[in-house]
Amino acid sequence: MxxxxxxxxxxxxxxxQLARRLQDQLNVMIITKNHVTDSNSYLAQGGIAAPVGKKxxxxxxxxxxxxxxxxHQSPETVENVIRDGKRxxxxxxxxxxxxxxxxxGNLALGIEGAHSQPRILHSGxxxxxxxxxxxxLASLTEKVRLVQxxxxxxxxxxxxxxxxxxxxxxxxxxxxxxxxxxVVLATGGAGSLYSVSSNAPEVTGDGMALAxxxxxxxxDMEFIQFHPTxxxxxxxxxxxxxxxxxxxxxxxxxxxxxxxxxxxHPQMELAPRHIVAERMNKEILEGRKVFLDINPVxxxxxxxxxxxxxxxxxxxxxxxxxxxxxxxxxxxxxGIVTDEDGKTTVEGLYAIGEAACTGLHGANRLASxxxxxxxxxxxxxxxxxxxxxxxxxxxxxxxxxxxxxQHRPEITFTRQELKERMMRDAGIIRNRVDLxxxxxxxxxxxxxxEEELDHMYRxxxxxxxxxxxxxxxxxxxxxxxxxxxxxxxxxxPIENNEDWFKRSLFLQNENHQLKVVQDExxxxxxxx
Numbered sequence: 001m002x003x004x005x006x007x008x009x010x011x012x013x014x015x016x017q018l019a020r021r022l023q024d025q026l027n028v029m030i031i032t033k034n035h036v037t038d039s040n041s042y043l044a045q046g047g048i049a050a051p052v053g054k055k056x057x058x059x060x061x062x063x064x065x066x067x068x069x070x071x072h073q074s075p076e077t078v079e080n081v082i083r084d085g086k087r088x089x090x091x092x093x094x095x096x097x098x099x100x101x102x103x104x105g106n107l108a109l110g111i112e113g114a115h116s117q118p119r120i121l122h123s124g125x126x127x128x129x130x131x132x133x134x135x136x137l138a139s140l141t142e143k144v145r146l147v148q149x150x151x152x153x154x155x156x157x158x159x160x161x162x163x164x165x166x167x168x169x170x171x172x173x174x175x176x177x178x179x180x181x182x183v184v185l186a187t188g189g190a191g192s193l194y195s196v197s198s199n200a201p202e203v204t205g206d207g208m209a210l211a212x213x214x215x216x217x218x219x220d221m222e223f224i225q226f227h228p229t230x231x232x233x234x235x236x237x238x239x240x241x242x243x244x245x246x247x248x249x250x251x252x253x254x255x256x257x258x259x260x261x262x263x264x265h266p267q268m269e270l271a272p273r274h275i276v277a278e279r280m281n282k283e284i285l286e287g288r289k290v291f292l293d294i295n296p297v298x299x300x301x302x303x304x305x306x307x308x309x310x311x312x313x314x315x316x317x318x319x320x321x322x323x324x325x326x327x328x329x330x331x332x333x334x335g336i337v338t339d340e341d342g343k344t345t346v347e348g349l350y351a352i353g354e355a356a357c358t359g360l361h362g363a364n365r366l367a368s369x370x371x372x373x374x375x376x377x378x379x380x381x382x383x384x385x386x387x388x389x390x391x392x393x394x395x396x397x398x399x400x401x402x403x404x405x406q407h408r409p410e411i412t413f414t415r416q417e418l419k420e421r422m423m424r425d426a427g428i429i430r431n432r433v434d435l436x437x438x439x440x441x442x443x444x445x446x447x448x449x450e451e452e453l454d455h456m457y458r459x460x461x462x463x464x465x466x467x468x469x470x471x472x473x474x475x476x477x478x479x480x481x482x483x484x485x486x487x488x489x490x491x492x493p494i495e496n497n498e499d500w501f502k503r504s505l506f507l508q509n510e511n512h513q514l515k516v517v518q519d520e521x522x523x524x525x526x527x528x
Contacts, residue, residue: 003179004029004145006385007166009152009207010186012041013129013371014353016136017378018184023143025386029178030144031168033151037133038202040188040354041371044129045242045306046112047122048375049368050089051082053109056117058082065369068114068272069333069362070485070495072223072502077359080340085372088379089121098123098131112243112367113270120368126242126304129371150176152206153453153461155183155214155349163214163348169458182348182385185211186378189332189354190224190469194427195419196328198227198240204462205469207355211336212468213449217345218507220334221469222476223363225486226428227330228252228276229292231310237328238314241292241307243367246270248303249296252280252325255289274364274486277327281428284326295321327428331370333361333486334476337506342381350385352377363485408456409446411463418466426474431491435478442471450512475516476505 005026008015019028032038051061061082066073093099093107100108100122110120123131140146150168156177158164165179190205191197212218229245229252231238246252246269252260264279265271280290294300300318301308311318336344336351338358344351353374360373425438447467456464482496483489495501508515 006182006184007178007180008184008186010188011036012039012186012188012353012374013132014374014378015186017375018382019144020136020139021379021382022385023141028144029147031147031150031152034149034202036146036148038200040199040203042129042133043200044371045126045240046244046368047120047128048371049119050086050121050372051119052086052089053117053119056119058086060117064114064116065366068364068366070364072362074359081360081376084376088375098135110244111247114272114366126306151458155210157214163346169461175454182350185351185355186353187355191329193419193422193466193470194329195423196237198230198328198330204466206465208335209465209468211344212509214346215509216349217337218335218472219337219357219504221472222480222487223333223485224329225273225331225333225365226277226327228273228280228327229325230328232324232326233314239310241323241325245304250292250294253291253293254283272364277428278488280327290325291322292325293322331365333365341384342377350381352381411460415463418470422470426477430477430489435474439474439478442474448512449509471514472507475514479505
């Protein structure tokens, strides 16, 4: 049995920040189900938000974050994260991280939706994630073991309930088990549960499902951010068109040439993402096509090389200055409940990055705060783990009898069917009828919250974990009877501050049932 000080599931910026901060003191294993660069962090175009400009302040960044998140946050949490983030970014700048600079040598700070100041640092124009992930990977030493192509499908707990290791499924179906003093979920969000998504295909909420099945608490799963501008290819999408393009002056128009954000919000195209996505969705439902007019952007191809190449790859000519766009699933604000260090409600288990719900994002993430969050919580957790007591974990699991172990549920749906149903019934605009219908469909499947996964094929396990997270999102979206941030209900179109202001739904697996509890001010227990 291979044993490590720390096992990290996932390979995005939060995972790599944690690993590089731990490597001089602890033995670390990173496990990723495909390639190390198959993450949302690697795909990130926009950049990292941090108040490092001359006219910017922590207070201004905090204010923008809270307004974008519809006040569904703790101001103290937001301030502490932004303050730590500013310090970490300044350290990265000083150590020579590859941030873009203008000709005079100053940082090339951009502006994005709902930001009041230019504070977005980029790398390689629109290749920030790629540059930073490669920079972080190059900083890792031989003390970090990187395992690629193994899917973590179960968290192992000992007789005291402490998480003490993981099981993985390899591509050939074989199983490996690894023990650790500490297990960290840095598996990203759940964006690829939706058929129209900016996310890497691998980002399907695995860590959230694993934590839930192990008894950890999750929250705010109804808050899903839909990015306004994905490249539209006649019913399909070709990738993300960064919000930085709108920050450089691009505008949204329909096929009649009308500027669709006119009169909708004072910040026009740079309004919070849920407002822009909702407006675009309305145009599309009315039979209009929506375009990003890039004519106002000077030197577009040099500023946005990866977007330019993506458009050319898909046969989209930029000579007319119009890129067809559509909204798509982008970010999961909710996730595994953690404290300020990344600890979950299960001893020995931690979560960082998009898999976690730290209290930073609220009901709608402020653009480019996600990479900052990964850096902050990767460093915080490293500081905690290097000072934590190394408790010896006994490795005990209770196996079922052979007949039960061989049982495989009869799966009657495909991954694509689930993704299309999520997009249709729990997507940008929601209502009771569609959510209830989708929840009933999910409940009708042959899955329970106590499946034995050892003898299931890898694709079957993947479908199962996707089903678990879909249940959590759909049930939460049905119960929150208001519209707030990324959660938009056509039957409850306004914010209901009397019943829902700063109130959250907490989800837990209790005796193999989904238990939903509203916060302490409104003790409502629901078993689904």
